[in-house]
Amino acid sequence: MLRTDEILSTIEMLHAEYLDVRTVTLGLNIDDCASEDAGRMCRKVADKIRSRACGLVEACDRIGNKYGIRVVNKRLAISPAATLLAGHGAQAAMALAESLDQAAEAVNINLVGGFSALVHKGMTPADEVLIDSLPAVLSRTQRLCASVNVATRHAGINMDAVRRMGEQILAIAHASADAKGFGAAKLVVFANMPEDNPFMAGAYLGAGEPEAVINVGVSGPGVVSSALRRRIELEPGLSLGDLAEEIKITAFRVTRVGELIGREVAGELGVPMGIVDLSLAPTPQVGDSVGEILEVLGVDRIGAPGSTAIIAMLNDAVKKGGAFASSSIGGLSGAFIPVCEDASLARAAAAGYLSLEKLEAMTSVCSVGLDMIPIPGDTPAETIAAIIADEMAIGVINNKTTAVRLIPVPGAKVGDIVEFGGLFGSAPVMQIRNPGASGRFVRFGGRIPGPIQSLGN
Amino acid sequence: MKTRYPTAFVLNVIAPDRPGIVAAVSKAVNAFDGNVDSCSQTVLAGYFTLIMVLSFPQPVEPEQLNDAIMGLAVDPSELGIHICRYTDQSPGAKWMEGENFVITVSGADRDGIVLRFADYLADKGININDLYGMTQGDQFILVGQVSIPGRCDVRSLQADLEQLAKEIGHTIRLQHENIFVAINQLRLPHAGGKTAR
Incomplete structure (x- = not known):
């Protein structure tokens, strides 16, 4: 029998503190849809998605209902689309993107990730086709997300790809100027991109993964900040060690929920359960913010001195609790700090507490990177590339995933508030210090070699 | 036993x-x-x-x-x-078969709350294995652990119970016990037998 206090505290977590499952993502390999005929390839992709993913939303809703817990997002992550584009050109890339977009809509999935290329050591012609297509693809599709891996611990940083991505981010933003550059919000540039990440926009199904798999992203930061607030109110005089323990316990709880739901959905769909991603993913909703956790833990606003130390503690405690709760931890598994998607971060940026440089410092101790940051639309492409290179270096040297999702907002200047709506939130355009001062570095091109730490064999 | x-x-x-x-x-x-x-x-x-x-x-x-x-x-x-x-062949044991769910009801205290829900559950052949109620100020909270037979449709039970609660301005939730096990206990939630859907 369950104890009544366990039942009542669970009800409180579920219904007052936003305990939910952030995403159940079906990973699906589409390599078998390759065809010399682009039309046939697109039909095969659409058919496969319709047949394999059609039950996902219904299963998530029904199982969520049974447990009284909401599965917020149901998503699809495919194997890298660049593989299918081998031997094809720009037209095929656009046709494939449209097919993926329509197939996702047909099965009621709000985002599909995996329009991706892995170019950390070099580019194939297919990778080039995919990267060249991004401005058109991301401005004309609604549900498709793209990602490009430009660096790994082993290979180092492909600076030619970094430079190209700097140009493409700007081109995508301008191609979607009528949506304030929103196309760029659907592209992530990665170092050490994980094969099993369930979170958008960077989800894809990597090499070594099964034909189909369920990966789950656990609940967000609202549960953690509520637990900390309650504990602090009940017991004044707690130390940071005590609070880290509280985070750990909460992470254990949310991970168990993710695992329970994921396993049941996987069972229903007849596919293996992959991983639980422990990441604390905020939403613009008040009370569901990583920034708020930092405020509870003692800084007036995220970005103030101490923020890096707190987020390091938070990230570590989340992993410790999660690792005990599940043997299948994967994906990104850290705390996200996406400026637009976290109301507290957006407020801190507007109030001058949070700068790009402080965000970069924090990404060295948490996942995932410079995320959902509006920047002036006239930022030079080489400066964007140099920012990417800096972030990739943090990932490569520290053997972790880092990423960049910058949104150059055409016509906007520093401090302008940009509203993307819904889960994508709003934030002020952030300042890029010293724009145009890194061109010579970026133009060298080539590859920054893998660090000495990569020689582990 | x-x-x-x-x-x-x-x-x-x-x-x-x-x-x-x-x-x-x-x-x-x-x-x-x-x-x-x-x-x-x-x-x-x-x-x-x-x-x-x-x-x-x-x-x-x-x-x-x-x-x-x-x-x-x-x-x-x-x-x-x-x-x-006592006999270990008690007919009562069969009523605990099925999957275990938790019902929580909360709202202003008034006469007939337990009757309203217990009567509905009895009508559906759903056994109450454990029941706890308490008053907090002018609020009454009822927590029941019940066995739902495999033949029952959980969604329609939830819809019926929600309607019953709504009529008296109460909130009700019917959730599978595994969510409480997962959140609070170290043991693994068990899959159970015939799945109530």
Whole structure:
């Protein structure tokens, strides 16, 4: 029998503190849809998605209902689309993107990730086709997300790809100027991109993964900040060690929920359960913010001195609790700090507490990177590339995933508030210090070699 | 459940709470060389209640056991005792088959809340395995652990219960017990038998 206090505290977590499952993502390999005929390839992709993913939303809703817990997002992550584009050109890339977009809509999935290329050591012609297509693809599709891996611990940083991505981010933003550059919000540039990440926009199904798999992203930061607030109110005089323990316990709880739901959905769909991603993913909703956790833990606003130390503690405690709760931890598994998607971060940026440089410092101790940051639309492409290179270096040297999702907002200047709506939130355009001062570095091109730490064999 | 000895009873005791009631019952059992096979006890609003499965190696009559407990109690006049024969073939056991769900109801206290939901569950053949209710200020909270047979459709039960709760301005939730196990306990949630959908 369950104890009544366990039942009542669970009800409180579920219904007052936003305990939910952030995403159940079906990973699906589409390599078998390759065809010399682009039309046939697109039909095969659409058919496969319709047949394999059609039950996902219904299963998530029904199982969520049974447990009284909401599965917020149901998503699809495919194997890298660049593989299918081998031997094809720009037209095929656009046709494939449209097919993926329509197939996702047909099965009621709000985002599909995996329009991706892995170019950390070099580019194939297919990778080039995919990267060249991004401005058109991301401005004309609604549900498709793209990602490009430009660096790994082993290979180092492909600076030619970094430079190209700097140009493409700007081109995508301008191609979607009528949506304030929103196309760029659907592209992530990665170092050490994980094969099993369930979170958008960077989800894809990597090499070594099964034909189909369920990966789950656990609940967000609202549960953690509520637990900390309650504990602090009940017991004044707690130390940071005590609070880290509280985070750990909460992470254990949310991970168990993710695992329970994921396993049941996987069972229903007849596919293996992959991983639980422990990441604390905020939403613009008040009370569901990583920034708020930092405020509870003692800084007036995220970005103030101490923020890096707190987020390091938070990230570590989340992993410790999660690792005990599940043997299948994967994906990104850290705390996200996406400026637009976290109301507290957006407020801190507007109030001058949070700068790009402080965000970069924090990404060295948490996942995932410079995320959902509006920047002036006239930022030079080489400066964007140099920012990417800096972030990739943090990932490569520290053997972790880092990423960049910058949104150059055409016509906007520093401090302008940009509203993307819904889960994508709003934030002020952030300042890029010293724009145009890194061109010579970026133009060298080539590859920054893998660090000495990569020689582990 | 198999008892240790062949002569077995279910004992129920109710009394104003005070130290020594369980001790008196245990001494009485011991006096007949008996064994406590299973027990559950709680105190609610100052009142003690106990249910025990007891077994004895030699024949004992319920009246003998009753008298022994009364004889050992500090204040026998306040003790209510009920004893019946125990059988491991009790028809009650079958009602606990199915998957375990938790029902929570909350809202302003008023007459007939328990009746409203218990009556609906009884009509559906859903057994209440555990029930707890408490008043917090002018609010009443009811927590029931129930077994839902595989033939039942959870969504329609939820819809019906929500309608019943809505009529009196209450909130109700029906959730599979595994969510509570996952969040609060270290044991693994078990898959159960026939899945209620």
